[in-house]
Amino acid sequence: MMLVFVLRHTVKTDTMAPPCGGERPLWPTPTVNQCQSNMATRWGICSAGKISNDFTVALKTLPPGDHQVVAVAARKLENAQEFAKKHSIPRAYGGYEALARDPDIDVVYIGVIHPYHLSTCLLFMNAKKNVLCEKPLAMNAKEAKQILASAKENDVFFMEAVWTRFFPVSVEIRRLLAQGEIGEVKMVRSEFGMPLHGVPRVMQKELGAGTMLDLGVYCLQLTCMVYNGEKPESIHATGTFMETGVDDIDVVTLKYSNNRLAVFICRSDIELPNEAVIVGTKGTIRIPGHIWCPTSLVVNGKETKYPVPEPYLPINFINSTGMRYEAEAVRQCLLKGLKESAVMSHADSLLLAEVEDEVRRQIGVVYSQDSQ
Numbered sequence: 001m002m003l004v005f006v007l008r009h010t011v012k013t014d015t016m017a018p019p020c021g022g023e024r025p026l027w028p029t030p031t032v033n034q035c036q037s038n039m040a041t042r043w044g045i046c047s048a049g050k051i052s053n054d055f056t057v058a059l060k061t062l063p064p065g066d067h068q069v070v071a072v073a074a075r076k077l078e079n080a081q082e083f084a085k086k087h088s089i090p091r092a093y094g095g096y097e098a099l100a101r102d103p104d105i106d107v108v109y110i111g112v113i114h115p116y117h118l119s120t121c122l123l124f125m126n127a128k129k130n131v132l133c134e135k136p137l138a139m140n141a142k143e144a145k146q147i148l149a150s151a152k153e154n155d156v157f158f159m160e161a162v163w164t165r166f167f168p169v170s171v172e173i174r175r176l177l178a179q180g181e182i183g184e185v186k187m188v189r190s191e192f193g194m195p196l197h198g199v200p201r202v203m204q205k206e207l208g209a210g211t212m213l214d215l216g217v218y219c220l221q222l223t224c225m226v227y228n229g230e231k232p233e234s235i236h237a238t239g240t241f242m243e244t245g246v247d248d249i250d251v252v253t254l255k256y257s258n259n260r261l262a263v264f265i266c267r268s269d270i271e272l273p274n275e276a277v278i279v280g281t282k283g284t285i286r287i288p289g290h291i292w293c294p295t296s297l298v299v300n301g302k303e304t305k306y307p308v309p310e311p312y313l314p315i316n317f318i319n320s321t322g323m324r325y326e327a328e329a330v331r332q333c334l335l336k337g338l339k340e341s342a343v344m345s346h347a348d349s350l351l352l353a354e355v356e357d358e359v360r361r362q363i364g365v366v367y368s369q370d371s372q
């Protein structure tokens with residue numbers, strides 16, 4: 001007698017994991033995960049803005065059997081419809097609530113400006129949606145804690161979209177550090193400068209402006225990644241202001257135990273080389289440029305390149321197809337039933353938010369959200 005298994009999806013794996021604890025089956029018997037792994041991760045996009053455009057383009061560089069964009073929501077229906085038409089997305093919603101109610105969404109990507117990260121994260125997680133929210137997670141640590149608490153209360157997956165951490169360059173840096181390639185790290189020096197004074201969300205406080213939250217977060221995330229999520233023993237920050245009352249240039253020093261240091265400069269008025277160097281007792285790792293979306297790494301003088309795919313549509317930001325790496329990481333977490341990523345964990349996000357708060361406090365930048 002031949003047993004025929006009618007599978008919901010063609011199992012595309014060629015190695016069958018035996019049932020939990022059982023011997024290998026006589027025929028392919030996919031586990032739930034293998035069935036799920038043959039179902040595309042269904043994305044909802046919150047906002048029809050610039051980074052949402054780029055994230056959607058990045059998703060299209062991944063196998064369509066793994067990632068599908070099912071819906072987009074914007075404050076105005078016509079903006080969602082225009083976005084949906086441009087990206088061939090089947091559903092468009094006017095208002096984010098409709099997206100939160102859509103039962104066919106596995107995970108929502110939040111691409112609104114940072115003052116609206118808290119409200120949109122809560123909206124979707126209270127609707128039991130998994131969430132990938134753009135950086136910076138929130139306007140301050142208080143908001144960040146609210147978001148992370150909501151993820152736990154709702155038992156959903158949540159990750160701050162610190163896309164840099166998922167680039168092949170970052171994966172290689174972590175591998176080299178883990179195997180002691182450069183010995184004990186004693187210094188991380190980084191910088192991120194871009195001429196952004198014409199960008200409203202970089203200038204206007206009510207839109208979340210301020211260099212630390214927009215650019216400094218990248219220098220800080222690299223530092224925290226290299227120092228494995230360790231809290232600095234001390235922070236020293238100084239800076240200058242834009243005429244709009246937010247930080248323009250930030251110079252930050254972080255001290256760690258055993259004379260380990262980190263220094264970064266971020267500024268929104270001019271372009272810098274945007275490189276970083278990680279100095280250890282036995283060698284040096286250098287990111288020669290684009291530290292927020294790196295495609296090249298120099299290890300003890302030897303350079304290796306890690307190009308990102310070309311976009312199929314115009315993108316707004318450099319190397320944005322590199323957001324594919326974080327998207328795939330989210331998919332893998334969901335397939336494993338994880339509620340957070342070990343690469344960009346909730347503790348990592350909280351550390352970033354707390355250091356950002358302290359830098360702003362020392363420089364003297366206060367947002368309305370700080371007193372709510």
Ligand SMILES: NC(=O)C1=CN([C@@H]2O[C@H](COP(=O)(O)OP(=O)(O)OC[C@H]3O[C@@H](n4cnc5c(N)ncnc54)[C@H](OP(=O)(O)O)[C@@H]3O)[C@@H](O)[C@H]2O)C=CC1
Nearest residue numbers: 047048049050051052074075111112113114134135136317
């Ligand atoms: N990872 C990366 O490489 C990058 C990340 N980012 C992050 O992404 C976020 C968005 O940046 P970006 O796409 O450049 O921003 P946009 O200026 O394109 O705005 C994004 C969306 O935010 C909403 N929005 C904008 N202004 C307002 C307002 N005044 N009131 C209410 N909602 C508003 C709109 O949503 P709607 O469409 O619904 O109207 C808009 O489409 C930021 O948090 C930024 O830090 C930005 C650039 C690069």
Ligand SMILES: O=C(O)[C@H](O)[C@H](O)[C@H](O)CO
Nearest residue numbers: 194196214215292317318
């Ligand atoms: O995340 C980023 O890269 C920042 O939002 C910058 O403002 C953007 O890339 C500017 O080009």
